Amino acid sequence: xxxxxxxxxxxxxxxxxxxxxxxxxxxxxxxxxxxxxxxxxxxxxxxxxxxxxxxxxxxxxxxxxxxxxxxxxxxxxxxxxxxxxxxxxxxxxxxxxxxxxxxxxxxxxxxxxxxxxxxxxxxxxxxxxxxxxxxxxxxxxxxxxxxxxxxxxxxxx
Amino acid sequence: xxxxxxxxxxxxxxxxxxxxxxxxxxxxxxxxxxxxxxxxxxxxxxxxxxxxxxxxxxxxxxxxxxxxxxxxxxxxxxxxxxxxxxxxxxxxxxxxxxxxxxxxxxxxxxxxxxxxxxxxxxxxxxxxxxxxxxxxxxxxxxxxxxxxxxxxxxxxxxxxxxxxxxxxxxxxxxxxxxxxxxxxxxxxxxxxxxxxxxxxxxxxxxxxx
Numbered sequence: 001x002x003x004x005x006x007x008x009x010x011x012x013x014x015x016x017x018x019x020x021x022x023x024x025x026x027x028x029x030x031x032x033x034x035x036x037x038x039x040x041x042x043x044x045x046x047x048x049x050x051x052x053x054x055x056x057x058x059x060x061x062x063x064x065x066x067x068x069x070x071x072x073x074x075x076x077x078x079x080x081x082x083x084x085x086x087x088x089x090x091x092x093x094x095x096x097x098x099x100x101x102x103x104x105x106x107x108x109x110x111x112x113x114x115x116x117x118x119x120x121x122x123x124x125x126x127x128x129x130x131x132x133x134x135x136x137x138x139x140x141x142x143x144x145x146x147x148x149x150x151x152x153x154x155x156x157x
Numbered sequence: 158x159x160x161x162x163x164x165x166x167x168x169x170x171x172x173x174x175x176x177x178x179x180x181x182x183x184x185x186x187x188x189x190x191x192x193x194x195x196x197x198x199x200x201x202x203x204x205x206x207x208x209x210x211x212x213x214x215x216x217x218x219x220x221x222x223x224x225x226x227x228x229x230x231x232x233x234x235x236x237x238x239x240x241x242x243x244x245x246x247x248x249x250x251x252x253x254x255x256x257x258x259x260x261x262x263x264x265x266x267x268x269x270x271x272x273x274x275x276x277x278x279x280x281x282x283x284x285x286x287x288x289x290x291x292x293x294x295x296x297x298x299x300x301x302x303x304x305x306x307x308x309x310x311x312x313x314x315x316x317x318x319x320x321x322x323x324x325x326x327x328x329x330x331x332x333x334x335x336x337x338x339x340x341x342x343x344x345x346x347x348x349x350x351x352x353x354x355x356x357x358x359x360x361x362x363x364x365x366x
Binding site for chain 1: 292299
C-alpha cells in the first residue's frame with residue numbers, strides 16, 4: 001500500500017567483504033615498499049650502547065662502519081679479537097681508506113660531499129679501536145661522524 | 158569447434174593469499190631507525206708550535222680510566238653526577254660583572270674559580286685506550302645532555318619553546334615553508350651561540366700511562 005513500507009523488520013544486512021582483498025593489497029603494497037632487506041650482512045657482534053641525546057641519521061648520505069667481535073659462527077675462523085667491517089667483509093685498519101672511498105662512490109654524486117660516517121660499534125669494544133678509526137677518517141677528511149646508539153640511558157636501568 | 162566460454166576464476170582465495178604475503182612482509186620489515194650522537198672531527202692540520210692557551214679554570218677535565226671509572230676535575234665521580242657537574246661548570250659565569258666576558262644569562266654560582274662564561278668553557282674528555290665503548294658513549298651522552306639542558310632553558314626564556322624539540326621538528330620535516338625554516342634556523346643558531354658546544358677530545362693514552 002504505502003510506498004515507504006519497510007521491506008524487512010530487523011536483521012542486520014551482511015557486511016560485504018568484497019573490498020577486503022583491495023584493502024589487504026593496499027597494506028601489502030605499503031609494506032613491500034617500505035621494506036628494506038638488510039643490505040649488509042653482519043659479520044660482527046653488534047650490541048649498540050644506549051644514549052638518549054640523539055639525532056637522526058640521514059641515510060642517503062651515510063656510509064657504515066661496523067666494529068666488534070666476530071659473530072659466534074665466524075669465531076673459529078677469525079678469532080675473538082674485535083674487527084672492523086665495511087660493506088660485506090672484514091677490513092684491516094690500514095685498508096679502511098680504500099674501503100670507505102669505495103663505499104662513498106656508491107652514494108649519489110651530489111651527496112658525496114656531505115658524506116657522514118655512521119659508526120656502529122659494539123658496546124664491549126675498546127675506545128682505542130674507535131680512536132684508530134677516527135684517525136683514519138681525519139686522514140681521509142671525512143669529518144662528520146655519528147655514533148649509532150639505541151634508545152635508553154646507561155644510568156637509569 | 159565451438160568456442161567454449163572460459164569459466165570464471167574463483168577469486169575467493171585472493172584475500173587469503175594477499176594476507177599471507179602481507180604477514181610475511183609485516184614480519185620481515187624492520188623500519189630503519191638509526192639514531193645517534195653526531196660529532197664533527199677536527200680537521201688534520203700540520204703540527205704547530207703555537208699553543209692555544211686556555212685558562213685552567215675554563216677547562217673541565219673528564220678522565221675515564223681503563224676500568225671505566227670517572228675522574229672529573231681530579232675527583233672521583235659517579236656517572237649520574239656528571240650531567241649536573243657539567244651544567245654547573247658551563248653555567249657558572251665567573252667573570253665579574255662589567256667586564257667584556259660577563260655572562261648576563263648565566264644562573265650559576267658565579268664562582269671565580271670556575272669558568273668565565275659558556276663561550277670560554279671547554280670540556281675536555283680524556284679516555285684510556287681500554288675504556289669500553291659503552292662508557293665512552295655514556296659520558297658523551299651526559300655531556301651533550303648538559304648542553305641540551307642549558308639550551309632548552311635559554312630558548313624557553315627567549316622564545317617560549319624547547320631547543321631540543323624544535324630541532325627535532327626541523328629534522329623530521331614538521332616545519333613547513335622555507336621562510337619559517339630559515340627563521341627557526343636563525344633562532345636555533347642564536348641559542349647555539351649562547352651555549353656553544355666546546356667538547357674537546359684528547360688522544361687517548363696508552364693503557365697504564
